[in-house]
Amino acid sequence: MLSFLPHFALPPTPALFAQLLIGLINGAFYAMLSLGLAVIFGMLNIINFTHGAQYMLGAFCAWLALNYLGIGYWPALILAPLAVAAAGIVLERLFLRHIYRLDHLYGLLLTFGLALIIEGVFRQYYGSSGQPYSIPSELNGAHDLGFMFLPNYRAWVILASLAVCIGTWFLIERTRLGAYLRAATENPVLVQAFGINVPRMVTLTYGFGAALAAFAGVLAAPIYQVSPLMGSNIIVVVFAVVVIGGMGSILGAVASGFVLGVIEGLTKVFYPEASNTVIFVVMAIVLLAKPAGFFGRAA
Amino acid sequence: MMQTKIILAATALVALGAVSAAAQSDGPVKIGVLNDMAGLYADLGGKASVVAAEMAAEDAGLVLGKKVEVISADHQNKPDVGSSMARQWYDQDGVDLIIDIPTSSVALAVNEVSREKKKIVIFTGPASSDLTGPKCNAYSAHWAYDTYALAHVTGSAVVKSGGDTWFFVTADYAFGHALERDTAEVVKAAGGKVLGDVQVPINTADFSSYLLQAQASKAKIIGLANAGADTVNSIKQGAEFGIVEGGQKFAALLVFITDVHSLGLKAAQGLQLTSPFYWDMNDETRAFSKRFADRVGHPPSLDHAGVYSGAAHYLKAVKAIGTKDPDKVMAQMRAMPINDFMTKNGKLREDGRVIRDMYLFQVKKPSESKAPWDYYKLIETVPGDQAFRPIDKGDCPLVKKN
Numbered sequence A: 001m002l003s004f005l006p007h008f009a010l011p012p013t014p015a016l017f018a019q020l021l022i023g024l025i026n027g028a029f030y031a032m033l034s035l036g037l038a039v040i041f042g043m044l045n046i047i048n049f050t051h052g053a054q055y056m057l058g059a060f061c062a063w064l065a066l067n068y069l070g071i072g073y074w075p076a077l078i079l080a081p082l083a084v085a086a087a088g089i090v091l092e093r094l095f096l097r098h099i100y101r102l103d104h105l106y107g108l109l110l111t112f113g114l115a116l117i118i119e120g121v122f123r124q125y126y127g128s129s130g131q132p133y134s135i136p137s138e139l140n141g142a143h144d145l146g147f148m149f150l151p152n153y154r155a156w157v158i159l160a161s162l163a164v165c166i167g168t169w170f171l172i173e174r175t176r177l178g179a180y181l182r183a184a185t186e187n188p189v190l191v192q193a194f195g196i197n198v199p200r201m202v203t204l205t206y207g208f209g210a211a212l213a214a215f216a217g218v219l220a221a222p223i224y225q226v227s228p229l230m231g232s233n234i235i236v237v238v239f240a241v242v243v244i245g246g247m248g249s250i251l252g253a254v255a256s257g258f259v260l261g262v263i264e265g266l267t268k269v270f271y272p273e274a275s276n277t278v279i280f281v282v283m284a285i286v287l288l289a290k291p292a293g294f295f296g297r298a299a
Numbered sequence B: 001m002m003q004t005k006i007i008l009a010a011t012a013l014v015a016l017g018a019v020s021a022a023a024q025s026d027g028p029v030k031i032g033v034l035n036d037m038a039g040l041y042a043d044l045g046g047k048a049s050v051v052a053a054e055m056a057a058e059d060a061g062l063v064l065g066k067k068v069e070v071i072s073a074d075h076q077n078k079p080d081v082g083s084s085m086a087r088q089w090y091d092q093d094g095v096d097l098i099i100d101i102p103t104s105s106v107a108l109a110v111n112e113v114s115r116e117k118k119k120i121v122i123f124t125g126p127a128s129s130d131l132t133g134p135k136c137n138a139y140s141a142h143w144a145y146d147t148y149a150l151a152h153v154t155g156s157a158v159v160k161s162g163g164d165t166w167f168f169v170t171a172d173y174a175f176g177h178a179l180e181r182d183t184a185e186v187v188k189a190a191g192g193k194v195l196g197d198v199q200v201p202i203n204t205a206d207f208s209s210y211l212l213q214a215q216a217s218k219a220k221i222i223g224l225a226n227a228g229a230d231t232v233n234s235i236k237q238g239a240e241f242g243i244v245e246g247g248q249k250f251a252a253l254l255v256f257i258t259d260v261h262s263l264g265l266k267a268a269q270g271l272q273l274t275s276p277f278y279w280d281m282n283d284e285t286r287a288f289s290k291r292f293a294d295r296v297g298h299p300p301s302l303d304h305a306g307v308y309s310g311a312a313h314y315l316k317a318v319k320a321i322g323t324k325d326p327d328k329v330m331a332q333m334r335a336m337p338i339n340d341f342m343t344k345n346g347k348l349r350e351d352g353r354v355i356r357d358m359y360l361f362q363v364k365k366p367s368e369s370k371a372p373w374d375y376y377k378l379i380e381t382v383p384g385d386q387a388f389r390p391i392d393k394g395d396c397p398l399v400k401k402n
Helices: A013-044 A051-068 A073-092 A105-125 A153-176 A176-186 A188-193 A197-222 A229-245 A252-269 A276-287 B002-026 B046-060 B078-089 B104-117 B147-161 B174-189 B209-217 B231-240 B257-263 B283-296 B302-321 B326-335
Strands: A142-144 A149-150 B030-035 B069-074 B097-100 B118-121 B141-144 B165-171 B195-198 B223-226 B249-252 B272-275 B358-363 B376-382
Touching: A013 A051, A013 A153, A013 A176, A013 A197, A013 A229, A013 A252, A013 B209, A051 A073, A051 A105, A051 A197, A051 A229, A051 B002, A051 B097, A073 A197, A105 A229, A142 A153, A149 A153, A149 A188, A153 A176, A153 A197, A153 A252, A153 B376, A188 B046, A197 B195, A229 A252, A229 B147, A252 A276, A252 B209, B030 B046, B030 B078, B030 B302, B046 B097, B046 B283, B046 B302, B069 B078, B078 B097, B078 B104, B078 B302, B104 B118, B104 B141, B104 B174, B118 B302, B118 B326, B147 B174, B147 B249, B147 B272, B147 B302, B147 B376, B165 B174, B174 B195, B174 B223, B195 B209, B209 B231, B223 B231, B223 B257, B231 B249, B283 B302, B302 B326
Parallel strands: B030 B069, B030 B097, B097 B118, B118 B141, B165 B195, B165 B223, B223 B249
Antiparallel strands: A142 A149, B272 B358, B358 B376
16 A cells, blocks of 8 residues: 555655755745735735746846846846836736726736736747756855755855845835735725825835746746746746735745745655645645635635 | 528538538548647647648648648647547548657557557657557557667667666656666666666656755766756756766756757757757758758757658658558558658668667767757767667567567
């Protein structure tokens, strides 16, 4: 009966630590992407399926900037999110603002359709194998931690995403701007009566969410191929992460991102064949036990 | 009045059905290109394979008095999508030849449909040697390459140069399993050892965990039993984790020129790979590749070349005997030697295997490459009868045991 668990042998502890670290790094991507989704859903009540395409756009912006404008990685970390945020704001102004009052499903369908269009256009021009993008020279090489060689770039990914996640949480939970945002979600009419420009805040929030996705995309460009398919590959998993953490909860999104990255990492060691599906299994279990997710507020 | 309308409509539909049914057996030769149009294998085949088939159709001119039609569909790497498309094509759309079909799991499914319907299929894209082994089919031709040839040409070369301990990173489906199995046999037969393997779901973006396991195994060679974007990601991330600096080497068992293009020469240099075709080998390959590149924008991969070669041979056979009858055409394809820009005196065997010369290439260093797509140098030519599995070793039920 245990024949379907062929790899159930505990690896030596150093190797296990290495795998946990890898899981954390992947979790960092999940955390950043689900943060953007959670912010957009929490503030705008839109299920933003275009998030994966915005992640891909961020990576492509970095690649295009390098190959056509000679702009390297570090400026791209700022410029790509700005560019994608601008594109996102255009999207929001043209399409999304008309459907806020409608059922969530419309937002999902619209953003899904937009994602397919964006991805299709890029696939038409760039194929599916992906483009090469090198790790910036300052981050090349690896450090010998004793139990593994940790590539410097991957260490940078964890630090950058932690910084972004903590920064965003601080912005939303501890600053006045964040307070306005949260108030506007609760009662937009009243907040507008106080003289705060709610529609503009909403637009900027969507842009910010898109920028988060693009930032994750630039971080991903040197280690995953810059490919038109990179968004659709990851977005389904990220949605599962957000559902587990609770839609709309920022802390939930970040925490479940990291935790699920680690769980997936461990699955890759013990039963790699299931590594694609383990997050969805967890999602199914969590939904059965706690339908609103771990940190979510019941809708 | 309503009843009359219904009767008229029904009659029209029946007449339409009767007309299209009749059209199938007298209609033009129809070739269906079935492959992955949008996923991880879209670049090695994809829409460019359709262009290759169209080129073969145009070069054949009028076959049985009519122009050859080429249609295409996306099998999305899903066996059920592929087999229902094949069924529809054979049964309703009058397709006489289905060609390409990368992704071995889909190929095996379509193989069963071809066997059931007794209609011809030419496999240029998929790798699994099972297609001419236990699953051999009298109506199929495995045209370009297979896992056995890859294992024996690349695998032997790597073992001969000192790579005697292996760890496999395998795509967890029919193709990966077949490639790992065939290569492991070569390694063991040469006195080497397989230290372990890890099965990875197809279309994985992040190989870091599996590469760490490969590093921990301390095997001299990390065999990549995967293809397309999976291979590209494995090699790219392997560079990050210092696999090569640590003294281990990658053996990429299936590499297409589109993968090398995607990796860039800096990352891919030194890789050894087996292929039945390279665009820059001689004047004939260059002439075809120029025609192809003018239409598509880049040189052909071995799959694209294979689609042209297979379709052209099929059309030659139909013209020679003057009928589309599958049994007669298969017999004619076996009787005629295969000669085109990529094949010299190739032979279609009883088990469906095309025997052709295979070439071992090495990816050039960036300094050695003088032009775009100038990626390979030829290391060795292995004659077909040595590269492919002997006909009696494959467990093919069609082969009479003497």
